[in-house]
Amino acid sequence: MNLKILWMYSDMMDLYGDKGNVQVLKMRCQRRGIDCTVDTMTMGDTVSLEDYDLLFMGGGADFEQNLLYKDLLDRREGLQKALDSGSAFFLVCGSYQLFGQYYLDQDGNKVEGLGLYDFYTIASTRDRRCIGNIAVQAQMDGCTFKAVGFENHGGQTQNVATPFAKVLKGHGNTYDGGYEGFLNNQVLATYMHGSLLPKNPLVADLLLKRALRRNYGTVELAPLDDSLEDHARKIMLERMGIKE
Ligand code: GLN
Numbered sequence: 001m002n003l004k005i006l007w008m009y010s011d012m013m014d015l016y017g018d019k020g021n022v023q024v025l026k027m028r029c030q031r032r033g034i035d036c037t038v039d040t041m042t043m044g045d046t047v048s049l050e051d052y053d054l055l056f057m058g059g060g061a062d063f064e065q066n067l068l069y070k071d072l073l074d075r076r077e078g079l080q081k082a083l084d085s086g087s088a089f090f091l092v093c094g095s096y097q098l099f100g101q102y103y104l105d106q107d108g109n110k111v112e113g114l115g116l117y118d119f120y121t122i123a124s125t126r127d128r129r130c131i132g133n134i135a136v137q138a139q140m141d142g143c144t145f146k147a148v149g150f151e152n153h154g155g156q157t158q159n160v161a162t163p164f165a166k167v168l169k170g171h172g173n174t175y176d177g178g179y180e181g182f183l184n185n186q187v188l189a190t191y192m193h194g195s196l197l198p199k200n201p202l203v204a205d206l207l208l209k210r211a212l213r214r215n216y217g218t219v220e221l222a223p224l225d226d227s228l229e230d231h232a233r234k235i236m237l238e239r240m241g242i243k244e
Helices: 019-030 062-074 077-082 094-098 201-216 227-239
Strands: 001-008 035-041 054-057 088-093 102-104 109-114 120-123 130-140 143-153 155-158 165-169 187-190
Touching: 001 019, 001 201, 019 035, 019 054, 019 130, 019 201, 054 201, 062 094, 062 109, 088 094, 088 201, 094 155, 094 187, 130 227, 143 201, 143 227
Parallel strands: 001 035, 001 054, 054 088, 088 187, 102 120
Antiparallel strands: 102 109, 120 155, 130 143, 130 165
């Protein structure tokens, strides 16, 4: 089996260890003998987005979002083609925001989003910035689990029809709304850096299954030894006062 991953705007969208997500996806493929290619792209590059099984875009501050959003909007057709061809998407924080209707930053600048989904994001006042460790109870592709991560965003994302998880500790989409991220059959979008996948290998495998689904249908992945990761996650949950 082989798998093609594209890390979009890898030089700009990479906060709080988001890069670790790509490394983990690759490593978990390698350990299972799945041939995994990771390509990167940035502004101005010509790329056929629908050639990829999994498209990843990490977090970035308002500054980067402002720099690249027009380039991203120009790729709307390519992104739609990738979605139509069954590609999986994994988006973190600033990228999550850009796939919705718009992001209104603290200075009142409106960054137009791709408009692929109904959610929109408005920056909070400084005293309601969402910062710190986060724990959630999630449901994805038939699995129910707790996940841990780290968040740091001013943006408050509203009108999320299908969130990824319920917040157990921390903030998520809004300061006190109780829900985290967005999930549909092809897209996982989240505020959880940390990075998410090294801390929660189950989510990495669910994303790999989604990505492999495009060419191979439903696949079973050979189990890997995640005892160290599981131990680390348990400790983080304990620190946040949550029992697994
Ligand atoms: N500009 C965004 C916010 O602060 C994104 C930040 C991020 O990606 N961590 O809401």
